[in-house]
Amino acid sequence: MSFQIALSGLAAAQKDLDVTANNIANVNTTGFKESRAEFADVYATSIFASGRTKVGDGASTSIVAQQFSQGSLQFTNNSLDLAITGEGFFTTTPDRFSQDMTYTRSGAFKLNKDNFIVDNKGNFLQGFAVDPVTGENQSVSLSTTQPIAIPTSAGAPRATNNVFLSMNLDSRVVAPSAAVPFSPTDRATYNNSTSVNVYDSLGEPHTVTTYFRKLDTTPPANSEWETFVVWGDRTATPPAAGSYFQGSNIEFDSNGNFVPTVPTPTITLPLAELNEPANGYLSNGAQFLTDVVVNFRDASGVKMPTQYAATFDVTNLSQDGSTVGNLTGVDIDSFGRVLASYSNGDSAYLAQVAMVRFANVQGLKQVGNTSWKQSITSGEPIAGQANTGTFGAVNSSALEQSNVNLTTELVDLISAQRNFQANSRALEVNSTLQQTVLQIR
DSSP states (O other): OHHHHHHHHHHHHHHHHHHHHHHHHTTTOTTOOOEEEEEEEOOOOOTTSOTTSOOOOOEEEEEEEEOOOOOOEEEOSOTTBEEEESBOEEEEESSTTOOOOEEESOOBOEEOTTSBEEOTTOOEEEEEOBOTTTOOBSOOOGGGOEEOBOOSBOOSOBOOOEEEEEEEOOTTSOOOOTTSOOOTTOGGGOSEEEEEEEEOTTOOEEEEEEEEEEOOOOTTSOEEEEEEEEESSOTTSOSSBTTBEEOOOEEEOTTSBEEOOSSOOEEEEOHHHHHOGGGTSOOSSOOOSSOEEEESSOTTSOOOOBOOSSOOEEEEEEESOBOOOBEEEEEEOTTOEEEEEETTSOEEEEEEEOEEEOSOGGGOEEEETTEEEOOTTTOOOEEEOTTSTTBOEEEETEEEOOOOOHHHHHHHHHHHHHHHHHHHHHHHHHHHHHHHHHTOO
16 A cells, blocks of 8 residues: 555656746746646545545645636737737637637737737737727627737728818018919918928829918907918919919907808819819819818818917818828737828728737636637636726736746746656655565465
8 A cells, every 4th residue: 555655756846846846847938827737635534434544545646726827918019919908818810700719918019921810820919990080999708709810901092071270370570462372482462371292082192282371361350360271283373263272261250269250261162163174273183072162270170260469370270081001000009909000191990909808817728829719617708908997907018928937937846846856755664564575484
C-alpha cells in the first residue's frame, strides 16, 4: 500500500511540475492565463472497516484551475492591437459565416487580404452592427454578430447641395463706388472674398468664391452688403450675365447683428445653368441633381454673419458634398466602437467589438492559441457592450500580457521538485524494506 501511496505522490508532484513549467513557458504569451494544480487526498474505506486506523491512499490531481486575473498592459503603435481591462472576452470565428465561436483575451489583431480584422490564426473578430453616424449599436445578441471589415474607401462621391458660410464683415471699411459695377477681376469693386471647393456628381472639385461688397447706406438705416459667387476660374469673363451669380443682400443693425429677412439671404446656383454644357461650368460629363445654395449661416443655424469693428474673419465654412476618400486611420474607443477616417474628411462608425462574459470562467474549455470555448460548467456566453455594466473597457494600441509571475513560478518549481524528490525517497525506502523481507530465511 505504501508503494502505491508514494506513486500517487510522485504523480501529483509531476503534475505540479508540468503546470509550473507550462506557466513559465508562456510568460511572454499575449493574453495567457496561468494555471494552478489543485490536489486532493485519496481516502477509501468500507462500512465495516475502522476509520480510526485508516491512513489514506495518497493524493490525486483534483483540477488544473486557470487563474483569470488581469495581466499588465503593453502599449503598441498598432490601433488594431486591443486589450481588455476588466471582465470579458473577444469573440472570434474560423470563417466569415461560421457560428463556431471561440473566446480570447489575446487582442493581437490585424487585417487579412480582404480587409477583415483577424487574429494571428486567421480567425475573424466579431462585432455588433452600429449606426454609422452615432455609433449606437443595433443589437447586443451574440447571434447577430458579424466579422468586422475595414473598407479602404468612403464610397461613392456626393454632389454638393449646400454651402454654409458665416463670417464677420468689418464695419469700418469704406464702401466701393456705386458708379462702378462689381467685377471679380477688379479688387476695388468689392471688400472681401472667401473660397471653398464644391463637388459634382463624379466627385471632381470646383472652386466657388463668395464676394462681399458694402453698400453706401446712411445711418440710422441698416448696413447692407451685396453678395456674389464666381464659379471656378470664370474671372476672365467680363462682368456680364453668366460670369457670376448674385445673391440676396445681407443686413446688419447698429449692434452689428444679422437682421433676418424673408426669404433668408442666400446665393442660388441654379441646377439648369450649372448643367448646361454651353456654359462651361462642367466639362467632365458630371451633373448636379439639385441647385447649389450658399447659405449665410452654419449647418446648425446657430452661427450667423456679424458686422463688428473687427477684421474680416470667416467663422464657419463647410459644404455637404464629398469626393471618394481613401482610408487614413482607424480608431477604437473604450466602448469598442470602430471609427474609420477618410482622406475626404468623412468618418463613419463601422462596428462595435462584441464582448462576452461567463458565469464561471474557470469552467471554460481550453482549445489552444490562448482561446477558450464554452462548456457545461462555464455556462452560456453573455454578450454585451464594452465599458458598461460588468464588462471591461477596450484599450486600443495595447496588448494584455501574460499574468504569470515568473518569481512565484520559480519558487513553485523548487517546491514541486522537492516534493518529487521526497516521494522518490519514499519509494526507495519502500523498495528497500520489501527487499529486506524477501531476504529473510
